[in-house]
Every structure is written in structure tokens, then in C-alpha cells.
Amino acid sequence: MRYAETGFNLEVDLSRGNIERVETDPALTALHLGGLGTSIKLLWDRVPPETDPFSPDNLLIFSSGLLCGTPAPGCNRTIVTTISPQTQLTAYSMMGGFWAPELKYAGYDKVILRGKSPELVYLWINNDKVEIRDASHLRGKGSNETAEILRRELKEPNAQVAAIGLAGENRVYFASIEQGRSSASRGGIGAVMGDKGVKAIVVRGTKDINVARPVDYMALCSEVLQYIKNRESKPIPGVMPILAGLGSPQEMRLIDEEWHTTNFMWGNSRTRRKDFWTKEIEEKWRETQESARTRLISCYNCPMKCAATISIPGISTYMMKCFSKLTYTMAAYSDLDFGFKIAQRATEYGVDGFTAPQVMAFALELKEAGILKDQDMEGIPSDSDGKFYWLLDRIVRREGIGDVLANGTYWAAKQIGNGAEEYAHNNIKKQEQLPLKLGMLNPVYFLMYSTGEKINITQIEGQFPQSPFLTKEETEEFIRDWIHVPDDKFKEYLRKWEFRGEFSNPNYPDIEASCDIVDWQEMMHYIDDAVGMCAGLSSFPLKPPYHIHNYPALISSATGIDMDEAGLKKITKRNRTLLRAVNVSRGMRRADEKPPEDHWKKRFPELEAKLLDAYYKFKGWDDQGIPTKDSLKELDLDYVADDFEKRGITGNGQS
Amino acid sequence: MGKVKRKVKVIKIDVDKCNGCRACEVICSAFHATPKFSSNNPARARIQLIHDALKDVYLPVYAGENAPAECMGRGKYVIDGKEYDECSFCRASCPSRGVFKEPDSGLPLKCDMCESDPPLPEPMCVQWCLNAALTYEEREEEAEEEVKLDEMEIGLESLASKYGLQKVTDAIARMSKKE
Ligand code: SF4
Ligand code: SF4
Numbered sequence: 034m035r036y037a038e039t040g041f042n043l044e045v046d047l048s049r050g051n052i053e054r055v056e057t058d059p060a061l062t063a064l065h066l067g068g069l070g071t072s073i074k075l076l077w078d079r080v081p082p083e084t085d086p087f088s089p090d091n092l093l094i095f096s097s098g099l100l101c102g103t104p105a106p107g108c109n110r111t112i113v114t115t116i117s118p119q120t121q122l123t124a125y126s127m128m129g130g131f132w133a134p135e136l137k138y139a140g141y142d143k144v145i146l147r148g149k150s151p152e153l154v155y156l157w158i159n160n161d162k163v164e165i166r167d168a169s170h171l172r173g174k175g176s177n178e179t180a181e182i183l184r185r186e187l188k189e190p191n192a193q194v195a196a197i198g199l200a201g202e203n204r205v206y207f208a209s210i211e212q213g214r215s216s217a218s219r220g221g222i223g224a225v226m227g228d229k230g231v232k233a234i235v236v237r238g239t240k241d242i243n244v245a246r247p248v249d250y251m252a253l254c255s256e257v258l259q260y261i262k263n264r265e266s267k268p269i270p271g272v273m274p275i276l277a278g279l280g281s282p283q284e285m286r287l288i289d290e291e292w293h294t295t296n297f298m299w300g301n302s303r304t305r306r307k308d309f310w311t312k313e314i315e316e317k318w319r320e321t322q323e324s325a326r327t328r329l330i331s332c333y334n335c336p337m338k339c340a341a342t343i344s345i346p347g348i349s350t351y352m353m354k355c356f357s358k359l360t361y362t363m364a365a366y367s368d369l370d371f372g373f374k375i376a377q378r379a380t381e382y383g384v385d386g387f388t389a390p391q392v393m394a395f396a397l398e399l400k401e402a403g404i405l406k407d408q409d410m411e412g413i414p415s416d417s418d419g420k421f422y423w424l425l426d427r428i429v430r431r432e433g434i435g436d437v438l439a440n441g442t443y444w445a446a447k448q449i450g451n452g453a454e455e456y457a458h459n460n461i462k463k464q465e466q467l468p469l470k471l472g473m474l475n476p477v478y479f480l481m482y483s484t485g486e487k488i489n490i491t492q493i494e495g496q497f498p499q500s501p502f503l504t505k506e507e508t509e510e511f512i513r514d515w516i517h518v519p520d521d522k523f524k525e526y527l528r529k530w531e532f533r534g535e536f537s538n539p540n541y542p543d544i545e546a547s548c549d550i551v552d553w554q555e556m557m558h559y560i561d562d563a564v565g566m567c568a569g570l571s572s573f574p575l576k577p578p579y580h581i582h583n584y585p586a587l588i589s590s591a592t593g594i595d596m597d598e599a600g601l602k603k604i605t606k607r608n609r610t611l612l613r614a615v616n617v618s619r620g621m622r623r624a625d626e627k628p629p630e631d632h633w634k635k636r637f638p639e640l641e642a643k644l645l646d647a648y649y650k651f652k653g654w655d656d657q658g659i660p661t662k663d664s665l666k667e668l669d670l671d672y673v674a675d676d677f678e679k680r681g682i683t684g685n686g687q688s
Numbered sequence: 689m690g691k692v693k694r695k696v697k698v699i700k701i702d703v704d705k706c707n708g709c710r711a712c713e714v715i716c717s718a719f720h721a722t723p724k725f726s727s728n729n730p731a732r733a734r735i736q737l738i739h740d741a742l743k744d745v746y747l748p749v750y751a752g753e754n755a756p757a758e759c760m761g762r763g764k765y766v767i768d769g770k771e772y773d774e775c776s777f778c779r780a781s782c783p784s785r786g787v788f789k790e791p792d793s794g795l796p797l798k799c800d801m802c803e804s805d806p807p808l809p810e811p812m813c814v815q816w817c818l819n820a821a822l823t824y825e826e827r828e829e830e831a832e833e834e835v836k837l838d839e840m841e842i843g844l845e846s847l848a849s850k851y852g853l854q855k856v857t858d859a860i861a862r863m864s865k866k867e
Binding site: 102104106131177213241244327328334 | 744
């Protein structure tokens with residue numbers, strides 16, 4: 034018997050309309066766990082670097098994590114992996130909600146889509162019965178709308194639906210896959226789904242998920258739950274409110290947005306409004322939020338409440354989480370009411386809430402600068418809110434200028450020319466980033482922004498405080514129950530770190546400490562992404578319930594695989610390196626690994642080069658960021674080393 | 689039959705506090721697995737979250753007695769402007785719907801308040817509902833003595849009402865011959 038996992042994948046060839054249930058090799062679980070780990074292995078094996086994202090040969094893999102569907106609280110992530118049309122590199126966007134556990138209960142760990150369907154279809158997975166079905170009646174329908182229609186049509190109120198909206202159908206480079214409560218938004222994975230002609234995947238499962246050592250596993254899960262309860266009753270003092278507790282940032286609960294609105298940038302990630310937040314705004318926003326929000330809700334098997342149902346008279350109800358509450362609001366220099374309203378339309382269309390608002394603000398800046406002309410925007414309303422609705426509608430339909438903008442700021446700027454590139458200023462590896470511009474370079478963040486394969490800081494950071502504490506007492510108080518550190522040296526790093534002087538940014542954390550800290554943060558994300566854990570209970574917040582010291586026992590009691598910290602670290606490193614190898618084989622090199630130029634005002638090119646050199650070396654990569662032959666062999670990735678050799682990928686030949 | 693003191697176990701359900709997580713379903717099905725906690729499957733849970741997210745319907749409902757036939761009439765509730773589907777509040781496993789039935793056999797499920805030896809301080813769903821949508825109370829009441837059916841008998845009874853007692857007896861007789 035297989036434990037925690039089901040041991041089966043669904044292979045769907047959309048070109049031929051063929052569906053197969055394929056048993057997986059347990060040896061691969063031992064090497065890569067599951068989730069992102071085993072998905073990246075599939076991508077390496079089956080999608081050669083020449084493959085265009087919109088080729089039938091690109092795979093779109095919907096994966097559960099290894100522990101999804103077991104009683105581990107908050108373990109519910111669906112990890113979608115493919116080659117991104119926007120970055121041309123690996124995209125592995127994740128969503129919470131309810132889809133992945135349902136897939137496990139239906140008896141599958143992954144759904145692997147290949148080929149292209151000539152007609153728009155949806156996939157209906159009902160335990161052993163799997164069908165490709167006509168979706169022509171769903172063309173152009175919103176993502177929530179689609180889910181509602183399908184549940185009704187199939188008479189399955191408990192079916193879980195992952196669907197694309199119009200943006201995905203029209204291959205918008207920042208189209209998302211929506212699941213009601215959650216969405217997988219980054220990297221344009223919705224466009225790949227649309228390109229494959231798949232409108233939705235509907236799942237219903239009523240089978241058991243087994244665990245290997247039930248009593249041990251339950252004890253660990255109960256401990257986690259108890260920890261969450263205690264941790265939530267003791268927010269961490271001395272850090273900003275969104276970092277004090279667990280979960281995704283508690284945007285649906287919190288009303289006080291002083292920190293975001295006065296520290297993050299407005300418009301096309303340009304303007305800081307230090308005095309924005311006033312008593313009147315607070316009152317107005319409180320009213321807006323409290324009247325719009327019907328209920329705070331969670332993902333599967335999680336006691337937190339990171340999302341909310343939003344009901345505004347006159348528009349359909351939808352669910353929202355996290356920061357998209359502010360991205361439209363701030364990009365349009367508008368207010369919260371507008372943010373809630375346009376987010377409803379954006380959710381039905383299925384677009385990424387980070388990228389879409391920036392693309393629209395970028396277009397308006399280009400218009401202001403005279404680079405886009407009146408005729409490009411013929412018919413656009415004169416008010417700012419109206420402009421945003423107008424642009425959104427054009428983008429998802431790829432009409433006129435919308436067709437250009439639908440490729441994101443990087444590609445749009447290239448196509449528009451005339452200096453437009455200057456305005457696509459907030460990208461890493463061709464992808465829009467959080468609208469954040471800061472003063473002094475932070476060495477740890479420099480490395481994470483530069484080298485993180487997720488290309489999205491919130492899915493790279495976590496565990497280590499973002500800045501030092503104000504006083505020695507606060508630092509000691511924090512360290513007192515900091516059981517999560519992989520090693521005591523991290524406590525020393527924090528103790529030494531100061532706001533000013535020799536031991537402050539950019540020189541401290543020093544190069545060695547920076548490498549260690551980044552490595553730890555990254556490791557936790559790679560474990561979460563393999564087991565399917567919510568980052569909000571593990572890699573993202575300070576002092577989470579899951580950490581490197583309880584994960585090995587959780588994994589081994591659930592799966593029956595022997596596991597200790599060293600073993601888990603090695604698997605994590607293997608997965609992380611294999612993901613890099615896929616990107617390297619697609620051409621990613623050192624020159625691509627940099628934060629937006631204006632991310633910090635104060636930059637230190639020499640120090641930055643040293644940081645990157647040291648980090649590459651620390652990771653076993655050469656000075657182009659290419660994993661060396663030795664380090665590949667150490668991780669049982671000899672086949673990657675051989676492939677690199679065949680293709681002449683040797684970087685500086687250090688390997 | 690005489691009067692006896694009986695402990696009444698009450699789970700108070702505050703639907704406003706429910707976040708829709710279905711942890712109650714997870715832990716219920718894990719607790720009732722054999723061996724205990726060896727598997728879980730919300731479709732087997734004796735509590736079901738009847739929900740419709742966009743209508744803001746969140747109703748944790750416990751499995752009660754098995755109903756051999758559908759109701760002749762149905763009740764449709766509207767509370768605070770929210771319309772609930774017919775049968776939403778009903779605790780019965782019944783031929784009209786899929787809930788509260790073993791997925792493989794279709795046999796009815798019933799909440800047993802996590803009866804176990806030694807007894808739990810609180811049913812598992814209550815322990816796992818950190819949002820306090822489910823809370824537990826006990827009180828004593830005088831009641832008529834009654835014969836309690838065990839789980840197998842509940843299953844047999846429902847089979848008997850579905851197929852007729854004679855058919856079930858015959859089937860059992862056949863099965864025992866084979867053994
Ligand atoms: S912590 Fe929040 S985002 Fe994470 S699983 Fe729980 S409800 Fe979902
Ligand atoms: S565990 Fe509690 S909050 Fe979660 S679904 Fe059940 S009743 Fe609702």
C-alpha cells in the first residue's frame with residue numbers, strides 16, 4: 034500500500050482525447066517527495082528546453098502535495114507547474130482552497146495535461162470515472178460562473194473546480210487559474226491552460242487516504258494544531274501587524290492599512306504617499322470593508338481565516354484573499370471600494386492581481402508620456418476608475434492596445450518601443466513584482482530577489498525577521514522560544530544585527546550570514562511546495578508550527594519513508610537544484626539574476642557581485658549560476674550533468 | 689422499563705463562527721477509521737459541512753437516524769434573507785441524497801459522539817474546531833430506559849428496511865454457509 038500519496042497520476046493527452054491512470058514509481062517519492070519536487074522531475078524528463086510554452090509538448094501539471102488530504106492542518110496546496118509564456122522559464126504557481134485534497138480522495142496525486150484540444154473542453158474527474166467533456170457552453174464565462182454552472186450541471190455540490198476565465202482562454206500572459214477561494218496566478222499558467230483548450234478541471238473524490246504510522250502521525254498533527262492555537266494568542270511584539278501572527282497576511286481581517294498605503298508604491302509602482310492614511314480614510318475604509326465582507330473563510334482543514342466572501346450590492350459575490358485588496362486600489366490612485374469592485378471582475382476574468390494592475394498603470398503612464406497615442410486609447414473614459422475597467426476589458430479580450438498589454442509590461446514595452454522599456458521598471462526575469470521601493474540595500478533580500486526561482490518575494494522570504502529589533506531586550510525575548518532555527522548560529526546573526534553602524538545593512542548580515550539565512554528560508558519553501566503545505570503556516574511567517582525539526586517525523590510517520598533532517602535537507606536541495614537546471618537549460622544566466630534597478634535607492638555593485646559569487650558557490654553553482662558537475666552528482670542528478678555536457682552548458686568550465 | 693439517569697451530550701453549533709475549513713470532517717473520519725487514524729476520508733464523516741460559499745451557507749450537520757424513505761414534503765428555510773436548500777438542516781441519511789452514507793457500501797452513518805474507552809473529554813470535531821463553531825456541553829436528564837442498537841445493527845436494520853428482512857436473513861444464511 035502507498036501511504037499519504039495515492040501512487041497514481043492521471044495522464045491526459047488532449048490532442049488525442051486519451052486518458053490514462055498511471056502508477057508512479059515509489060523511488061521517485063523517496064528522491065523528490067511529491068508536489069513541486071516530482072513535478073519538476075516530470076518537466077525535466079519530458080519538456081526539452083526547446084519547447085515553446087504554447088507548444089502541445091509543454092506540460093501543464095496540476096499536483097497535490099505529498100501530505101495533502103492527510104490530517105496535517107493547512108496542507109492543501111495545489112501546485113501547478115508548466116513553462117511560462119511570460120518568463121519562458123518554469124512557472125510553479127500554487128493555490129490553497131480545496132482542490133488538491135479532493136484530487137487525492139479521487140485517487141490521484143497529479144493531473145498531467147499534454148497536447149491541445151481542438152475544442153474547448155473540461156475535465157470531469159469523479160473517482161475512477163474520468164471524462165473529457167465539451168465546454169463550448171462555457172466559452173467566455175467567468176471563473177466563478179463556470180464553477181457554479183458545472184456544479185449544478187453535474188449535480189455535485191461538493192465537486193471542486195479549477196477554472197480559467199476569459200483571460201486564460203485568450204492566452205493573456207498573466208492569466209490565472211481560479212478556484213473560488215484561491216487562485217494560482219503567477220507566470221501566466223492560465224494562458225497555458227487556455228492554450229490547451231481546457232476551461233476547467235472538476236474533481237470529486239470519496240476514497241480514503243492512508244497514513245503509515247497513524248498514532249505517531251496524529252500526535253504530531255495534534256501538536257501542530259495546539260501550537261497554532263497558542264501562537265495565535267501570542268502575536269509577536271515589535272514587528273508590523275501583518276508579520277505578528279500566522280497565515281497569509283491577514284488583509285481581510287485588518288482594517289488598518291497605514292503600513293501598506295504609506296510604504297508601498299502607488300500607480301505604476303512609482304509614488305510613495307507618506308501622508309495618505311488619515312482618520313477619515315480609516316473610517317471610510319472600515320465602512321467599505323465591513324459592509325463588503327460577509328464572512329472570513331479558510332482553506333481546507335485549516336483553522337485560520339485568510340480569505341473573505343465579498344458581497345457588494347449590484348455585483349456578484351466572490352471570494353478574496355490577501356493583498357489584491359490593495360493592488361488595484363493603489364495602482365489606480367483610487368479607494369478601497371473601487372478595489373473590491375474591480376477585483377470581482379478581475380477574478381471572473383481570471384488575471385493575476387499583482388501583474389494586472391501594474392500593466393494598466395503602466396499603460397496610463399505611457400499615455401501621459403506621449404508614448405502611447407490618443408488613437409491607441411480611443412474611447413477610454415476620462416475618470417481614473419473608468420480607465421482601469423476599460424483597460425481590463427480590452428486586455429482580457431486582446432482588443433486593440435489590449436492585445437499588446439496582454440503580454441505584460443516587459444513584452445509590451447518591447448513591442449511599443451519609443452522608450453517604453455523605461456516604464457517597465459518593476460520586473461525580475463520579465464515578471465512584475467510587488468510595488469515596493471526602498472532605501473538601503475538589504476543583502477539577504479538582494480539574494481532572494483536575484484536567485485529565487487519563484488520570482489515572487491513572498492514565496493521566497495520568511496522565518497528570519499525582516500529587520501532587527503529595536504532593543505536588546507526585544508531581541509532576547511524573540512530568541513527565547515525560537516526553536517525553529519536549523520542551527521544556533523542564526524540566533525547570533527539576529528543578535529548582532531543592528532539598525533546603524535558596522536552591523537547594519539548593507540554590510541550585515543555579512544556575506545556568510547546572508548547565504549545561510551537565504552538558504553534556510555528557501556529550504557522551508559521547497560519543503561512546503563513538495564508536501565503541499567500552506568506557506569502561511571510554515572515558510573512565510575515567523576515562528577510557524579511547521580519547521581525543519583518536526584517535518585522529518587511528520588513526513589516519515591505519514592509515508593513510512595525513513596527521514597531525518599539531513600535526508601530532508603538533501604531532498605530539498607535536489608529539488609531546488611533540478612528546478613534551477615530546468616531554467617538553466619532554458620538559458621537563464623547570471624545576467625538575469627537581479628532585482629529591479631530602482632528597488633533600492635542605495636545600491637552597492639561591488640558588494641552585490643560578491644554576494645552573488647558567494648551564494649552561487651555556497652549552493653554548488655558556478656559563477657553563472659549553473660550547478661556544477663560535482664554538486665549534481667552529489668544529489669544523484671548525474672543525468673542532468675550528462676545532459677549539460679551534451680548541450681555544452683558549462684558556464685565558466687569550473688565544473 | 690424503568691426510569692434512568694442519562695447523560696445528554698450536546699454539541700452547540702454556532703454557524704456564524706464557521707470558517708468552512710471542514711477540519712471536523714477530516715478528524716471525524718480519521719477517528720472512526722480502523723485502525724484508528726489509519727486513514728481519513730471526509731465522505732465517511734459523520735458530520736458534514738453543508739455549504740454554498742457564494743450564498744454564504746455554512747451548516748455543520750451531524751448524521752442522525754437513517755430514514756428509509758424520502759420525506760413526503762420538504763422544508764425550505766429562509767433565514768436572515770439566506771435561502772437554504774431543501775434538506776439542508778436534516779440529519780438523516782436518506783435515499784434522496786448522498787450524505788451520511790459509506791461511499792462504498794452506501795450503508796448509513798451516524799454520529800456516535802466519538803464514543804470510546806476511555807471516554808474522550810470532548811468529541812474530536814469539537815477538539816479540532818479551533819474557531820469554536822462547535823462547542824460541547826453535557827447535562828443529566830431522566831429518561832425511559834431503551835435498548836441501544838450498535839453500529840452493525842443500525843446497518844442491518846437499514847438493509848432490512850431496504851430489501852425486506854427475509855432477503856437479508858437469506859443472504860446472511862448463504863454467507864455463513866460459504867465461510
Ligand atoms: S493559513 Fe490561510 S492561506 Fe494558509 S491554509 Fe490556512 S486559511 Fe489557507
Ligand atoms: S471545524 Fe468548525 S469551523 Fe471548520 S468547518 Fe467544521 S464547524 Fe466549521
